[in-house]
Amino acid sequence: MKLLTANFLNCSNKKCTSSPEAFPLDVVDAKLAIQQLELKPEFLIGIMPRIDWNALLKTTRQLGNYSLPDEKPDLVDDSDEVLLKSLHNVLLETEITEGKMVCGNCGHVYPIFEGIPNMLLSESEI
Incomplete structure (x- = not known):
């Protein structure tokens, strides 16, 4: 699962x-x-308005990546090649192949297996 997907x-x-x-x-x-x-x-450039920057920062930092700036950049053109490469690496090239995603509210664990998150709930959780 790409980090871009995790952001949604x-x-x-x-x-x-x-x-x-x-x-x-x-x-x-x-x-x-x-x-x-x-x-x-x-x-x-097209996807940046849809990215929740604070959520992305939280996720990348949980994974030990501190390459992104604290403030959401105003990416309007391709002039900042360093930033574009960093975003590209984080959002599209980095993939979670195994692990878990955990809800901070209810504590439900969503396993990730072979890059695919299982987002299903049991009937009692619906």
Whole structure:
């Protein structure tokens, strides 16, 4: 699962939809893989308005990556190549292959196996 995907996932439990603790999900016991991909600045520029920067920072720092700036950059063109490469690496090349995502509100654990998060809840949790 790419970190870009993790930036859009929250707890599936209905009780957690209004809780700020349910997003972002905490990433624990993660095994990471880096997959080299072609840099596409136009994609990064287009996706930036949809990125929850604070959630992304929390996730990357849980994974030991401190390469992103504390403040969300105003990415309007491809002139900042260093920033584009850093974002590209974090959002698209870094993949969580194994691990868990945990809701900070209800504590539900979503396992990640072979890069795929299992976001299903049991009937009692719905």
